[in-house]
Every structure is written in structure tokens, then in C-alpha cells.
Amino acid sequence: MRYLPLTNSERAAMLQTIGTKSVDDLFRDVPEVAHLDGPVYDLPMHQGEIEVERHMAALAARNIAAGSAPFFCGAGAYHHHVPASVDQLLTRGEFLTSYTPYQPEVSQGTLQFLFEFQTQVALLTGMDVANASMYDGSTGTAEAVMMAARLTKRPRALLSGGLHPHYRDIVQTHARLGAFEVVSNPASILHPENLEKQIDDSTACVVVQNPDVWGRGHDLSALAKTCQAKGALLVVAVTETVSFGLLPSPGSMGADIVVAEGQSVGNAMNFGGPYVGLFATKEAYIRQMPGRLCGMTVDADGKRGFVLTLSTREQHIRREKATSNICTSSVLCALGFSMHLTLLGETGLKKLARLNHAKAIEAADILGKVPGVKLLNDGFFNEFTLQLSKPAAPVVENLAQKKILAGVPASRLDPSNKEVANLLLVACTEMTQSSDIEALATGLKEELK
Numbered sequence: 001m002r003y004l005p006l007t008n009s010e011r012a013a014m015l016q017t018i019g020t021k022s023v024d025d026l027f028r029d030v031p032e033v034a035h036l037d038g039p040v041y042d043l044p045m046h047q048g049e050i051e052v053e054r055h056m057a058a059l060a061a062r063n064i065a066a067g068s069a070p071f072f073c074g075a076g077a078y079h080h081h082v083p084a085s086v087d088q089l090l091t092r093g094e095f096l097t098s099y100t101p102y103q104p105e106v107s108q109g110t111l112q113f114l115f116e117f118q119t120q121v122a123l124l125t126g127m128d129v130a131n132a133s134m135y136d137g138s139t140g141t142a143e144a145v146m147m148a149a150r151l152t153k154r155p156r157a158l159l160s161g162g163l164h165p166h167y168r169d170i171v172q173t174h175a176r177l178g179a180f181e182v183v184s185n186p187a188s189i190l191h192p193e194n195l196e197k198q199i200d201d202s203t204a205c206v207v208v209q210n211p212d213v214w215g216r217g218h219d220l221s222a223l224a225k226t227c228q229a230k231g232a233l234l235v236v237a238v239t240e241t242v243s244f245g246l247l248p249s250p251g252s253m254g255a256d257i258v259v260a261e262g263q264s265v266g267n268a269m270n271f272g273g274p275y276v277g278l279f280a281t282k283e284a285y286i287r288q289m290p291g292r293l294c295g296m297t298v299d300a301d302g303k304r305g306f307v308l309t310l311s312t313r314e315q316h317i318r319r320e321k322a323t324s325n326i327c328t329s330s331v332l333c334a335l336g337f338s339m340h341l342t343l344l345g346e347t348g349l350k351k352l353a354r355l356n357h358a359k360a361i362e363a364a365d366i367l368g369k370v371p372g373v374k375l376l377n378d379g380f381f382n383e384f385t386l387q388l389s390k391p392a393a394p395v396v397e398n399l400a401q402k403k404i405l406a407g408v409p410a411s412r413l414d415p416s417n418k419e420v421a422n423l424l425l426v427a428c429t430e431m432t433q434s435s436d437i438e439a440l441a442t443g444l445k446e447e448l449k
Contacts, residue, residue: 067079073408080242115296125250130281132294136275141163143291148204150323200230210236215383236259245350257279286310373387391411
């Protein structure tokens, strides 16, 4: 039977109570031209449950899951193994249904794991303090820029050309509604940029990505010193969290704020999310850090307890005093991150990072020898950029038809940049097999003949 929450008589009683004759009266403020006089023509009529299931299954079958084909896509979303124990533990009711720890007396479990999560993030990034997570790395980057503007009282953010174009676009969206200006360097691996010469007295922060969107790792120490000398903050964005297991931490190179996408650890790609943003900074800047901060203390009896120490959101304080209007944190994804990282430990994370790097080296050596392919990187972690002899997007589409997901065309990230049309971003992880690399090499040879 169909479930109808209200009968016709109940609807009539409700309308009578509010003084209207029909449901249509509730829409009188909608212009007449916007009213429909019949069903929406391009939508199918309703179907039974079985028919809908079959239709949805047919649509899902058109996708190629990362684990079912050679997979080299990256550019901010990476195919890593997530232990079955992580997913199993996340389905426990006390984890799956927990949300915001407003009442510490009944939220000790949630507060404790968030405290542990913050500790892990601070250790990974080399920073003093981390918050209890953000939506994702991209919105976290925008929050970092706004935080830098508040701290420095300066109006200008300088973005590296190596910053992921989607991250750049989100920062620019916030800038249009905020009181700061964004200066973006062109997104190009073919031309070097000199950020240090572009810093002036109006620069609130310099935003760089490491490894950058092209896969290159950078020593940011000199840039950090220049920022410090000129009163600007260095914001470092990281899209591949596993790189923390092999590369020097941003904090060790002098970063003031670190934002990262935590999807690589404990969170499968899921065709686009949900993700979890990591956010860390120096202790001196803690009052301007967005989001929540969980702390450890003792109660009146001297027993250890966990509390919500700092909340800078507009839900908790006067809106004009809020540092952020982000109204939630990715608690369940943060828990998956923390579980996976705990299972790995420091030794496991380093081993995982080395596996990623080794697979990328293997792929770069083989693919770089394919006629019509040129490796542009002089260094990388688990992702690199290839220059093809023809536009990359059609090549990727053709290989996808052959069940080979060859990577991400740079033109997909930055469609208006004609200079990147032939560039292909290729990522390898511990999930990449040698047979996958050989399949991609063969596919590229055929496409570039």
C-alpha cells in the first residue's frame, strides 16, 4: 500500500485552520508564469519499486568502479585500500548515529576520538594544533585564506599556479563575498613562477600546494622565510594525505596554516564524497582557527574527561564575531581517518607512502618511453604529469571505452587554459598493479600512433 501521511479530511482541516481554501493558495506569491499546468514533460511517470531498482541498477552499471579496471585518476581524489575493519567499525550504532558533541557528559566517546584525531593531524602536519575537521580540503583552503586576512589585517591572497584549480575557484568564490582580493598565478607546469617576488605589504598570505597539482614536491623553507620577513602567512594545501608519510611536514618547512584533504586515509572515493578536511595551525593563531577544538581536562573528582574547548562557529557565538559559518564537521569521516591511521601507525604510514612512490616510479619509467609521451616532472610522490602528442581529453575518453581509466586531463580541471590541453595527470597508489601500467602503456601507444 502507498504510504500517505495525511487523509483528505486532515488536509482540509489544516487548510481551514490557516484560513486558505486550497493548497494552491499557499503558492500565490509564485508568479503565474512559473506555474505548471501539467506534469514536467521530460520526467518519466512513477514506477513500481522493482522497475525503479532495475532502472537505477542499469544506470549504476554505466560507471566504471576504480577497483574493476586499471585506474590512474588522482588530482585530489585517490584510490587507496581501506581496511574492512574500518568500515565495519564505522557501522556500529554509537559511531554511525553520533553527531555534534554539544553535551559533553553524554558525548565522551565522540569527544575523545576527535581529540585523538586532532592529535594525529597535528603530528602529520607538524603544527601545534588542529581542529576537529572541516568539510573538505578545498573549503578548508578558503577558510585558511580568510583566517590569514583576519590575522594580518591585509586584503590580498597570492595563490600559486600549482594549487588545484578547484581549490583556487573556491577561494575566489569566497573572495567575491568577502573583504579580500585574490591574485592567482597561471596554472602551468611549463613555466616557472617566482612567488617570493610577488609578495608585498598588502599580501595576507601565500597559498601553495605540496605536492602541487602537477605532482611536484617542493621545499618551502625559503618561501616561508620570505613570507615571515614580509609579514605574510604561508598556507600549505595538501590533497594527498599519504604523502605525509614520506615528505617533510609543512610545519617543519615553516608553514603557518596547513589544510589537507583526508580522503586518502580511511575514506573511499564513493564517486565524489563525502570527504574530510584537515586544518592545523600555530598555537598563536588558535583563536582565529575556524571549526571546533576538542580538549582534554579533569572533572571535579580529578578524572580525565573531554570537552568542546573552542567553537568559533556562528551557531555558538554572535554572528558578527564568528570566524566561520561552517555549521558541521565531517565527524564520521574523521573517525574513519583516525581508525585507519591508528591501524597503520607511523611505521605503516611510511611503508604505505613508499609503496605509492615506488609504483609511481615504475609507471613513470614505462609510460615515459611510449612514443608521443613526455614526462614533465623532475620529481614526484605518487602523481605526475605527462605531455601527450595530442589533446589528452579525447585520449582518456577513448581509453575509458576500453575499460582503462588513464588519468585526469588537465583541461578538465582548467577548461579555459588552452596551454594544458595535452597534459595528463597520472596517479598511482598501492592499488596499482604492474599489469595495469602495462595496459595503460599499450593503450597510449595505440591512441598516439
